[in-house]
Amino acid sequence: MTPRTVEEYPVSDRESGPYALTTGPDGALWFTLVHSGRIGRLVPGQEPTSHQLAPDSGPTVICNGPDGALWFTQYRGHRIGRITPAGQVTEFALPTAECGPFGIAAGPDGALWFTETAADRVGRVTTDGSVAEYPLPRTGAFPSMIAAAGDSMWFTMNQANAIGRIGMDGRITVHELPTEAAAPVGIAVGPDGSVWFAEIAAGQIGRLTPDGRITEYALPDRSAKPHAVTTDADGTAWFTEWGGNRVGSLTSDGTVTVHDLPTSGSEPHGITVGPDGALWTALETGALARIKPTTTRTTLATKNTEQRNTP
Template sequence: MLRRSFLKFGLAGLAAPNLILRSAQATGQTQPGNPFIVTYFEVPDIKGSRDVTDAGDGTIWVCGQRNGVLGRFDPRTSQTKVIPLGDGAAPHGVVRGPDGAAWVTEGGQNAIARIDDKTHKVELFKLPEGRERANLNTPVFDKTGMLWFTGQNGIIGRLDPKSGKMEIFDAPRGAGPYGMTRTPSGEIWFASLAGNYIARINTQSGAFTVVDPPTEGQGARRVWSDSKNRIWVSEWNSGQVSSFDTESGSWKGWKLPGNKPRTYSVYVDDADKVWLTDFALNSIVRFDPLTEAFDSFPSDKPGANVRQMDGRTGEAWGGESGTNRLVRIQTVKPA
């Protein structure tokens, strides 16, 4: 295992002054001077609606963690297709594969699940013996078509979808691997919540390069890359969002607005705007790295608990795991 520690700060340091906070009412309509539309969709058959991803045809995949299903929601009709994943299923993360299928980290069955996008047939790839209760979390495809995934109980996995061969690697510092992302240059990175670090994976050897964020005990939970190969990190314990420049090795960090924020997830859209969720303020938060301004979108229901977001051009999506709803935030005009 290779290891690097970076303690350099970017010019913004760990806090940006004069942060701007704007709130958008969740009415489904624009507000005067507000470039966003927030819409909620009830999905009562998806219990614990959590991680989401674009299905590629206008629909959205959403994991129903509490009732063991994958949902396919069509916002044009508000109809949901419910796909049971098997006895004891508890899906966590979902990603659309190169084959168009949905690939799910299925923690309840300790397996990776493939759900065909045409037939909705479910195929399971079980973890090998001796790797039970891995607490599977986030899946990501690399540029060669290999599926990588995290398990909070201290593993990183690699699955060849063509052959079904699966390899499991012990993560640095044991338990903690959580979010995972792929950069435009093709690197695979993950965050360790319990380990308080991010790391790059050598996709050939399975070795790790560990990078420590400047804030000690920050609780790096999720990661997402922007178009410049910068790794954006949601810091659960510190309430910050931080970015790591993979070329210069420098860090920048910003505290989310409000009292004692708890930054859960991070998603970077195709305009390099950063979307976060804050459990403390029951909000989705959008951060603009150019202006260092935040927009806040508090839910209209308590305990929304929006998990991992995703999106497509002009739209950011999240699952309110505490209300069995989906939320869509549309950018009406360029911000």
């Protein structure tokens, strides 16, 4: 493991639950407070601020929109939200009741795409609030995180043990995972078009290349419960270990670096590249953590699995 290279910035009490975060168009970190129904904002070195939604709305994942605003899912409120850097909030109801929207990302078509965990659908909302929904070819799939790549969106199917792809025409392709019951959650796309995903139940990080090859990298701590994943400009995948209280990175050659978090049991969830180029993660116990750059790495010696899928 690396020496301690992590700084924590308190942003809420322990009950509010920082969950996901992103760098906004204003250069600040914006984050969801899932348990208190708020959207927070942090400029490092300044005091955090927040904007109150309905207390029981459950804001979950947040992303940048194509319109200069931040967009987020309300998992318990069953809505999609939009907040401007000035703090003006707009909410959009969804056609399917009790659908449990979770992941959200900007698509190549200028719309926002999101998952509906309880309805087995992927949704699309335009910046003026028009919503379309696309049913998955599986039931009980629990679609979770979603990310854009080229002319399509990629998403995890947590209970179907698969990665899904949806084109802008609504056509869906399913890629089965080699490891049974891996339960993928987080997903991100690297600059080379590779799709990275976290297998929370298997203690692995997966990579799906543009030619359809899936490689699964077993982590040194198989009980770490990797949750969220993002990529940096070099194409390195960064992930949170929710059960291991760590943040890790993984290169395409199987080199891993792990960082212990200073506070025990801090429950790291979302992760993103911050405005300063460092990696930031949301700690559900009430803080955002900054991971300083490091060159110390540990190479994985555990067995990896490969499978080729039709792209």
